[in-house]
Amino acid sequence: MDFSFTEEQKNKRQEFFKVCAELAKDRMRGFEGFESSYDTDEGWKYHLYCAKEFARRGWLSLAWPEEYGGSGNMMDRVLFAEARGYHGVPGVDVFGVQMLAxxxxxxxxxxxxxxFLPKIATGEIQFCELWSEPNAGSDLASLTTTAIKQGNEYVINGQKIWTTGAHRAHWSFGVYKDDLGGKPHHNMVFLLFDMKTPGVTIRPIKYIHNMHIYNEVFLDNVRVPAKVVGQEHEGWAVVNTLAAFERSNIDDIMRMQRDIEHVVAYCNTTKQDGVPLARNPVIRNRLAKIAGEVEAARMLAYRVADLQNRGELTLMEAGAVKIFESELLERFASLMTDVLGPYGQVKMSRWSPMDGWWERIYQEHFVQSISMGTNEIQRNLIAWRGLELPRMK
Ligand SMILES: Cc1cc2nc3c(=O)[nH]c(=O)nc-3n(C[C@H](O)[C@H](O)[C@H](O)COP(=O)(O)OP(=O)(O)OC[C@H]3O[C@@H](n4cnc5c(N)ncnc54)[C@H](O)[C@@H]3O)c2cc1C
Known part of the structure; x- marks a missing residue:
C-alpha cells in the first residue's frame, strides 16, 4: 500500500498543522487534548473555542456527504487528527463528531x-455516551436500564457509569432496553436526549490524578421525546455500527511522536555522571525501539483510514490498531519511568523533569486498554470474527 501524500494532501496537512499550532499557543499548563477539557471551566471554554475555529473551516464535518455540509475524505480526517494530536489541542467532540455523526x-x-448533523458540524452541541452500566461493560447486551415508550415519548429508568464528560455534554446518545419480553439483541433502542432533562443526576468519579472526567449518571423517570437512531427494538445494530466508527487513534499516536522528540531533546541535554543520557546505549536502544513502533502504529492507523474510506473497515483492523497503540503507550510510559528515575515520579513542581508529564502519563496509560472495549474483548473479536477461530464451549 502506498501512503505517500498527494500535493493536495500535503497542503491540507500543512494547513491543519498551522491552525493547530496557533491554537496550541493558548493551551494551559498540563492541558492535553480532548479529555483534559472536561476537568475545568477554563478547559471546557478552550475546547469550545477550538471547536468553533474548526467548525468555521468545515473541519468538523470532514468526510461527510456534501448534501449534509461535508467535504474531504477519511484521509483528511486522519491528517487533521494528526495535527491535533501533535499539538495537544481539543476542539473535536470524540462522541458527537467521530462516533455519532x-x-x-x-x-x-x-x-x-x-x-443533528448541522449542530454537530457547528460545534453547537457536544455529546456523551451512555452505554456502560455497573453490571454491563464488556457484556453490554446484558444492560438493564429501560426506556419504555409512552405515546411519542420514552421514559428512562436505571444507571449508567464511566460516562466521559457527562457533566459537560449538552446531549447524550445511549442504549436502553425497550422491550422487556423481547428476544436478546432485538430488545434495545438507541436514543438521543438532552442532558438537562429533569430526572438526570450526574455524580463525578474522580480519576486517579483527581481530574473530573468520568461520571455516574442516574436516570429516574426521565421523560424524553422519541429521538431514535435506527429502529425501535433494533438499537443493538446501531451499537455495532457505531463501534465500527471508532477512531483510528492517530491523535494519540501523534502525541507519542511529539513525545519522542521531547524525550530525545531531554536525553541530549540531561547528564548522568557527566555523560548525556543520549550516550547511554540501553536508553538509545530502548528509545529507538519505541520510535520504530510509533511509526508502525502510524502506518496501521493510515491503513484503518484507507479501509474506512473504501467502506471496507472491519472490527478486526480497528481492534488491531487499538490494541497495538494502547500497549505501546504502556511500554513507552514504563521506559520513561526508567529513564527519568525517582524524580520522574514528582508531581508538577520545579523538580519534576519534563514538566511532570510522564508521572501523569504513567498513571493514565492503562485506561486506553480498557476504554472503548477492553483489549481482551478486542482480541476475542479478532479471533472470532476476523480469523474465524472457534469459540470455547
Ligand atoms: C477511561 C474510560 C472511559 C470510559 N468512557 C465511557 C463512556 O464515555 N461511556 C460508556 O458508556 N462507557 C465508558 N467506559 C466504560 C468502558 O466501556 C468499560 O469499562 C469497558 O467496556 C469494560 O467494561 P467493565 O469496566 O464493566 O469491565 P468488565 O466487562 O467487568 O471486564 C473486567 C475484565 O474482564 C475481562 N473480560 C470480560 N469479559 C471477557 C471475555 N468474554 N473474555 C475475556 N475477558 C473478558 C475484561 O477484558 C476486563 O479485563 C469508559 C472506561 C474507561 C476506562
Missing part, C-alpha cells in the same frame, strides 16, 4: 440527520 449518516432517519 457517521452512525447517523449510516442509519439515522432523514429527520434525525437534518436535526
Amino acid at each position: 457517521p452512525t447517523i449518516l449510516a442509519c439515522g432517519s432523514e429527520e434525525i440527520k437534518r436535526e
Whole structure:
C-alpha cells in the first residue's frame, strides 16, 4: 500500500498543522487534548473555542456527504487528527463528531440527520455516551436500564457509569432496553436526549490524578421525546455500527511522536555522571525501539483510514490498531519511568523533569486498554470474527 501524500494532501496537512499550532499557543499548563477539557471551566471554554475555529473551516464535518455540509475524505480526517494530536489541542467532540455523526449518516432517519448533523458540524452541541452500566461493560447486551415508550415519548429508568464528560455534554446518545419480553439483541433502542432533562443526576468519579472526567449518571423517570437512531427494538445494530466508527487513534499516536522528540531533546541535554543520557546505549536502544513502533502504529492507523474510506473497515483492523497503540503507550510510559528515575515520579513542581508529564502519563496509560472495549474483548473479536477461530464451549 502506498501512503505517500498527494500535493493536495500535503497542503491540507500543512494547513491543519498551522491552525493547530496557533491554537496550541493558548493551551494551559498540563492541558492535553480532548479529555483534559472536561476537568475545568477554563478547559471546557478552550475546547469550545477550538471547536468553533474548526467548525468555521468545515473541519468538523470532514468526510461527510456534501448534501449534509461535508467535504474531504477519511484521509483528511486522519491528517487533521494528526495535527491535533501533535499539538495537544481539543476542539473535536470524540462522541458527537467521530462516533455519532457517521452512525447517523449510516442509519439515522432523514429527520434525525437534518436535526443533528448541522449542530454537530457547528460545534453547537457536544455529546456523551451512555452505554456502560455497573453490571454491563464488556457484556453490554446484558444492560438493564429501560426506556419504555409512552405515546411519542420514552421514559428512562436505571444507571449508567464511566460516562466521559457527562457533566459537560449538552446531549447524550445511549442504549436502553425497550422491550422487556423481547428476544436478546432485538430488545434495545438507541436514543438521543438532552442532558438537562429533569430526572438526570450526574455524580463525578474522580480519576486517579483527581481530574473530573468520568461520571455516574442516574436516570429516574426521565421523560424524553422519541429521538431514535435506527429502529425501535433494533438499537443493538446501531451499537455495532457505531463501534465500527471508532477512531483510528492517530491523535494519540501523534502525541507519542511529539513525545519522542521531547524525550530525545531531554536525553541530549540531561547528564548522568557527566555523560548525556543520549550516550547511554540501553536508553538509545530502548528509545529507538519505541520510535520504530510509533511509526508502525502510524502506518496501521493510515491503513484503518484507507479501509474506512473504501467502506471496507472491519472490527478486526480497528481492534488491531487499538490494541497495538494502547500497549505501546504502556511500554513507552514504563521506559520513561526508567529513564527519568525517582524524580520522574514528582508531581508538577520545579523538580519534576519534563514538566511532570510522564508521572501523569504513567498513571493514565492503562485506561486506553480498557476504554472503548477492553483489549481482551478486542482480541476475542479478532479471533472470532476476523480469523474465524472457534469459540470455547
Ligand atoms: C477511561 C474510560 C472511559 C470510559 N468512557 C465511557 C463512556 O464515555 N461511556 C460508556 O458508556 N462507557 C465508558 N467506559 C466504560 C468502558 O466501556 C468499560 O469499562 C469497558 O467496556 C469494560 O467494561 P467493565 O469496566 O464493566 O469491565 P468488565 O466487562 O467487568 O471486564 C473486567 C475484565 O474482564 C475481562 N473480560 C470480560 N469479559 C471477557 C471475555 N468474554 N473474555 C475475556 N475477558 C473478558 C475484561 O477484558 C476486563 O479485563 C469508559 C472506561 C474507561 C476506562
